[in-house]
Amino acid sequence: MSEILTKPLTAKDFATDQDVRWCPGCGDYSILKQVQSIMPELGRDKEDIVFISGIGCSSRFPYYMNTYGMHSIHGRATAIASGLKISRPELSVWIITGDGDSLSIGGNHLIHMIRRNFDVNVLLFNNEIYGLTKGQYSPTSPEGKVTKSTPIGSLDHPFNPLKLCLGADSTFIARTMDRDPKHQRDVLLQGSKHVGTSMIEIYQNCNVFNDGAFEVFTDKGTKLQETLFLESGKPMIFGADREKAIALDGTTPRVVNIAEANESDLMIHDETNHFQAQVLTSFFDNPKDEGHLPRPFGVFYAEDRYRYEEAMEEQIAFATDKMGKGNLDQLLRGNNVWTVD
């Protein structure tokens, strides 16, 4: 093998010659950088990786990845990826989507892809706004949100994306943020290793139409108070001085002071615990509310379940084994033939 072929890939190998055209200051830049940086660690050749997106600001993403890619139509990246995965199970498939693309126009395909558990990675760029159409509220915008299309405030109750995914029997859900590259990288890597549909919600700041939507989770002054970073096998501790933790009171999670709590009462993060994942996805309070819970980040839940595309291959092998490899002449002939001389 030549030296060029054996040289390990770097993040740069995954950049294209296209100018990146997001607004200056957009959170998408950080995500692009992290994704390019983890690509070499997949252990896959560039030609075996495919990025598929729908429509929206984030959906420009495939143009900037030097892999195979498709910038498709609004909401349908998930359905296109499903067909690709059934056809080519061996490919590493990444879906780039936004809160409008995946949860509004593409909501149906998202839940069906999740229940089928195709082995794909979904990066859901959640900025709680429609950016490309210049600032209307999205299905994740909070109630009362004032936007161009809701001058007196939005009447919509928002989706809780990870709760929705878990409800659709997702086998991997995680949350990270654009402003924490290290955490982002870690979650992306964990997602890439999960065999099944990896749902990764990324809080992404739209500095033009919804600046500061996640500031309370990213700003140094409030981050430690408002966020809960999940670590497998460890108690759920947070706070400016890591003085607080989560304890379960029956089935109800409560914030406790570590100093006053029994160590045995503290919730220990276990990615395989479905009940606990359900509890964690409901940590979705408005940070302005009194007594609210912190917002969790990290891998909430991971489970091993069969993948549709593998089952399809097995079924084809089973049918071939049982009936023999298809013979076209026999098929055309059928079972009731007569001959005219």
Next chain:
Amino acid sequence: MTKQVEEKQEVTIVFAGDSGDGIQLTGTQFTNTNALYGNDISTFPNYPAEIRAPQGTLAGVSGFQLKFGSIEVATPGDDCDVLVAMNAAAFKVNIARLKKHGTIIINSDGFNTRDLKLAGYETSPLEDKSLNDYRTIQIDVSKMTRTALIDSGLGKKEIDRSRNMFVLGFLYYMYNRKLEGTIEFIKLKFAKKPELIEANVNVLKAGYNFGDTSEVFTSRYNVKAASLPSGSYRNIMGNQAAALGLIAASQKSGLDLFYGSYPITPASDILHELAKHKNFGVRSFQAEDEIAAMCSVIGASFGGKLGITASSGPGIALKGEAIGLGIMLELPMVIVNVQRGGPSTGLPTKTEQADLLQAYYGRNGEAPMPIVSASTPSDCFSAAYEACRIALEHMTPVFLLSDGYIANGSEPWKFPSTDELPSISPKFVPTKNDDETYLPYKRDENLVRDWALPGMKGYEHRIGGLEKEIDTGNVSYDPENHEKMVKIRAEKIAKIADDIPLQQVNNGAEKGEVLMLSWGSTFGVVKTAVKQCNEKGMAVGHIHLTYLSPFPKNLGDLLKNYEHIIVPEINNGQLVKIIRDQFLVDAKGLNKIKGIPFSTKEIVAAIEQKFELA
């Protein structure tokens, strides 16, 4: 008693009964048996949209019409020679279609007070003098069946379910047919329930024997084998033929078949058929909706499979945006539309050439694509095969138009052998040198781009729905580039005309007074009508189009050979608009929008009228 046997050239029979009476099965069995006797056949099932409409009602009547003959049979017939009516409602719905002096076979048990009331009769039509014009054979089929199975140990419900076999046996006697084919079928169907094999075979034989021993007939009928071209034949339905055509194209192109679809009448049988053939590497995927079905096909085609979807009008409407993406990406795929009555939900189980204009124009922007149409049930095979060939060799989505009439109808098919099928060469990218750059939208002399698949090293590229720069495929908003690309995409489709056969005059006069210009499922009826008019000395020709976009290159010249052009269509005039638009000729429409096919006499009348006026 020995009865004399009378020869018939052709016979049209309508089986009619409640939608739970097993009418479709009876008709299909009678068809298959006659096929094995070498008759030419055409069938037309006609059933309600409801799976089980209220029993005994007019809405619940299911019908199966077939014509079989020792001469060429191109339509399932206008009026019938024999009507089998299992109840009063079936009688009422179909009696108008019986020829004068035709035969009615009545199940008298289906004409009790309740049946008559449900059918809206105050008195029994069987006592009406109007029946004097027909030969009526009344049999209490229920009673006969129950008597035949008195010792079977089966319940009344199960016994009554085999009534259709009595009627079938009776007809087999009437038309001098053996029971073996149907007995084999029964054995297979009830392989796991031996008691039902015995029951059904007994009732079938009871019906046959009743024909033999009763004094109902003075003569039996015989329809000899038709003089079809020599070769091996089987009977086939349109949707089944389409499915086989798709598998054949997959095998001949060396690409696995991916079939993504969402169930819809009358297209679902293609999915059912394909799902049976996973041992041909068929990946059939029942998607969550029509849009997902279309998009999954785009994903599969991007991955290098032969991507196919099928639907009917409402589903095609939903797929429209994604089909546009397929056109923009210039990936091969086939979209089958088994048309039904529209608009909206329309008439799901009734036929209509409803969606030609949708196939032509039903997408946003300038989005031309080739359109191939099937003419008869067995032609669905060739049309499906050809649609795949064009898609793979010209890197484009292709529409295949069928309709409910040919999808569910059947006819004998002289099936091809694998090596008779034309080759299909997918347009894969040729191997390049390492230092060459792959340009995804670089084109050959036919304006067709090369297909590079994920997994091919050095060909990594991005494609999408945004307008593309010529050659590179990069996003481009350049005004000049957009205008050029719109024209390139149109010309690429137009150039397919170089790769399809020239149009022939299918039947009748090569030049003359009148041209019947048809497409799709009207083939058989127009052919029959034109033949009848030719026999009467009228100079009328018949051109039937398989390729609707682009048209064969010589079509315009052929049109000039006739004084008048009539375009018969089962819609409000769609092809006629396109013909007038493209060729500036004064073509006139002949239209029927009733959810049922033309009758031969309707077409003949239109031609005759033209000659009287001419």
